[in-house]
Amino acid sequence: MHRWSEAFIPTLREAPADAEVASHKFLVRSGYIRQLAAGIYSYLFLGNRSFNKIVAIVREEMDRIGQEFYLPALHPRELWEASGRWGLMGENLFRLKDRKGADLCLGMTEEEVMTSIALKDLRSYKQLPQIWYQIAPKFRDEPRPRSGLLRVRQFMMKDAYSFDIDAAGLDVSYKKHYDTYCRIFDRCGLKYMVVEADSGAMGGKESHEFMVRTPAGEDQIVSCDGCNYAANLEKATSRLEPWGDLAPEGDGKPLLVHTPGQKTIEDVAKFLGVSPKNKIKTLAYMAEEKDEKTGKTKLRGVVVLMRGDHQLNEAKLNGAVGAPTRPMEESEIKALFKSPAGYLGPVGIEWARDRKKDADKPVLFVDKALEGRVNLIAGANQEDYHMKNLTPGKDFHPTAYADLRAVTAGEGCPNCSLSLRIDTAVEIGHIFKLGYRYSESMGARVLDKNGKEVMPIMGCYGIGIERILTAAVEQSNDENGFWLPASIAPFEVVVSPVNVKDEAVRAAAEDIAKQLEAAGFDVILDDRNERPGVKFKDADLVGIPFRITVGNKVTEGTVELVLRSTREVRDVRITAVVESLRELLGRTG
RNA sequence: CGGGGAGUGGCUCAGCCUGGUAGAGCACCUGGUUCGGGACCAGGGGGUCGGAGGUUCAAAUCCUCUCUCCCCGACCA
Structure with missing residues (x-):
């Protein structure tokens, strides 16, 4: 029997000065954890007991659908070069050298290791499907560790990988994980929600995140109380009023108009007596495009057109671009538009028709809210002048239309008619369909029924163990402390x-x-x-x-x-x- | 990396502006009295004032450099 008198449970009367969020304060005060360095924590007696219970639940449920491995955390550089991620991961990857000077890194995830096993030992469709998982420490040199156990540099992750012969098989593996995750989080006593997620720059199609609402979280999720629509803000859409209602006026012939001193959307709209909904907002960014093979970065202009009254969602932009972006500097704007800011527009600039082929030309992304619109107003790239009666696709040619608009609370749900809410939340799990990215780059192949060589299709699925604990504490606390669901309490x-x-x-x-x-x-x-x-x-x-x-x-x-x-x-x-x-x-x- | 803040016994903090040889509460140790919501009395131990250099008769305090940690932004389990 455990006796408190003999146990090491160093409770603190006061919260440490550097703790901000509730879970951080309480986990330290209750003697669960102690900090070793920024984003690196030791789990003491109580913390470890709770931790082990969470791990046991995850393991038990995962064992119903997959097989547990134990993989190394220390990876050779060559492995990550094979997938292209040695160059892509940048500073987030912990890198080190051995005594011979060979490069190594600490694993952030195990796609490479799992795929390297698959490519050697998976030969036939008869061996598929496979679901392999592990529960092991992960290392990320985070730009900013934060909020106690919420964002750390070393953490325990359950990461699983599925290999299937085709997309239909992947659907099955994906669904298995979806259901398993629900069981795991139910058993952990969490009030969570599942949201559609952005699969990120890594590609892949379908993706869901498991979220727990808490002000301590780092994500914004959009959801509808009326139906089951829920999505990460990075991905969320909302219902737009039909653009026919906007009653555009004009004859479709571009016309230069004098707009002295009218720089903002509001000013111009008022000056011309139209709604901002008929105005085009022109935003200029620079993208840091990275060559997968050389790892070298190259700057490229990315211009975004939004409806005048809409806001750009930068996460969506980054997703569309597939590379980090930053606003253009004054000099860069001048160089491209040959006009002062305030009068920027898309007309008269040669945009890339194809992003890859026209690598030397700037990219023009146009928000979907502008697709099909006519008689719009934009800057004329000339001081004190705007241009009326513009039609996208006729008067200028977008590289692509994309959903770039930021949803705001209160807008209409895309599925039903109620209005959307936005909450902050913490991500505790993420599942997504990887597709062929690793099979292709690392050369995993199996023979199908016809003896033809095909690539296995992959999925990957993660759960942050610390975040389950953190979310549980965030979810249930008061001024005196917190209470955990019995299933994960020490x-x-x-x-x-x-x-x-x-x-x-x-x-x-x-x-x-x-x-x-x-x-x-x-x-x-x-x-x-x-x-x-x-x-x-x-x-x-x-x-x-x-x-x-x-x-x-x-x-x-x-x-x-x-x-x-x-x-x-x-x-x-x-x-x-x-x-x-x-x-x-x-x-x- | 950009912006803001902080480093003083184990914890929370005062002292710094205006240099003069380190202090409180809590925690800890000993003894006693207490015992249904973080007790009280008496005694006691514990600090390179983040580090290095400089100014000065004298530096926690002033100057320079540096390290670490926290918060806000790009990341995502």
Whole structure:
């Protein structure tokens, strides 16, 4: 039996000065974790117990659909060069050299390692499908570690990879993971939601993120209370009013208009007596395009056209570009548009028709809200002049139309008619269809039924173990501490004798703790010679969902059962303690 | 990397502006009294003031450099 008097549970009365978010404060105060360096934490007794319970749940559920591996964290450079990620990952990859001077890195994910195994030992469609996973530390040299365990440089990740013979097979593997993730997070007692996600620059089609709403999160999610629509802000869309209603006026013949001193969208719209919805917003960016093979970066102009009253979503832009972007500097704007800012427009510039083929020309992305519109107004690339009656595709030629608009709260749901809400959330899991990216670059091939060589199609699926704990703490805390779902709490119940010097109380507590342990509960006995207040404060702080208070009512054969989440106190006969807890935990004897 | 803030016993912080040889609360150790929501009394231990250099008779305090940590932005488990 675990005794508090012998356990190392260094609780703190005050939160450390450098903790900002609730989970960080409480995990430190409760003695779960201690910081070693920025984004690097040690898990102490309680933290590790909780951690292990989460891992056990993840493992148990994953074992139903896949096979657990144990893979190295230390990877040779060549492996990452084969996939092209040695150059692509940049500073986020921890790199080191061995004594011979050979380059190594610490794994951020295991696509390369898994694929290297697949390409050697998967030969036939008969071996597919395969789902391989591991639960192991991952390393990322984050630009900014943050918020306690939320964003760290070393963390435990369950990462899984699926190999299928075709897209239909991948659909099945993907669905298996989707369902498994739901089971895992349900068992961990989290209130989560599943959102459509952006699969990022790495390609791939379908992608879902598992999110827990909390102000401490780093993501913005858009959701509808009326239907099941939910998406990451990076990906979310909303319903637009039909553009026919915007009543554009004009004859479709481009016309230069004098607009002295009218620089902003608002100014111009008012000056010309039209709605900003008829105006084109021209935004200029530079993209840092990276050559996969050489790893060299090259700057390229990227111009974005938005409807006048819309905002650009930079995440969508980065996704569309496939490379990081930054706003153009004054000199770069001058060089491209030959016009001062405030009068920029798309007309008269030769845009790339094809991004790859016309590598020397700037790219023009036009938001989908402008597709099909006519008689629009944009800057004329001439001081004090704008141009009317513009039609995209006729008067200028976009490189591509793309969804680049930022959804704002209150807009219409794309599926139903209700309005959308936006919440901050933390991502605890992410599943996505990788496709052929690694099979192709690393050369994984199997023979299909016809003896033809084909590439296996892959999926990858991650869960952040720390984030489950963090999200659980964020989800359930008050000024005194937090409470975890029994399934992931370090202990399910703490037995707190009010005074260990009172022999009747001490003996009863001891006896109850033994009974609970014998009944299969994870119990800790707070046998410290402390005043009751100290014990109660500690018990409230450390995340244990139930407490048995053993006090002077033992003489009547009664103790108190305290529910941490609601602070409800129930008098329970000593003989009925085990039964009461079983009931609360939904457990049968 | 850009912008902002902070480094003083284990924790939270004062002292710095206006140099004069380090202080409080909590925690810890000993003894005693207490015992249903972070007790009280008495005694005690513990600090290279992040580091290096400089100014000065004298530096936690002023100057220069540097390291670390936190917060805001690009990342995503």
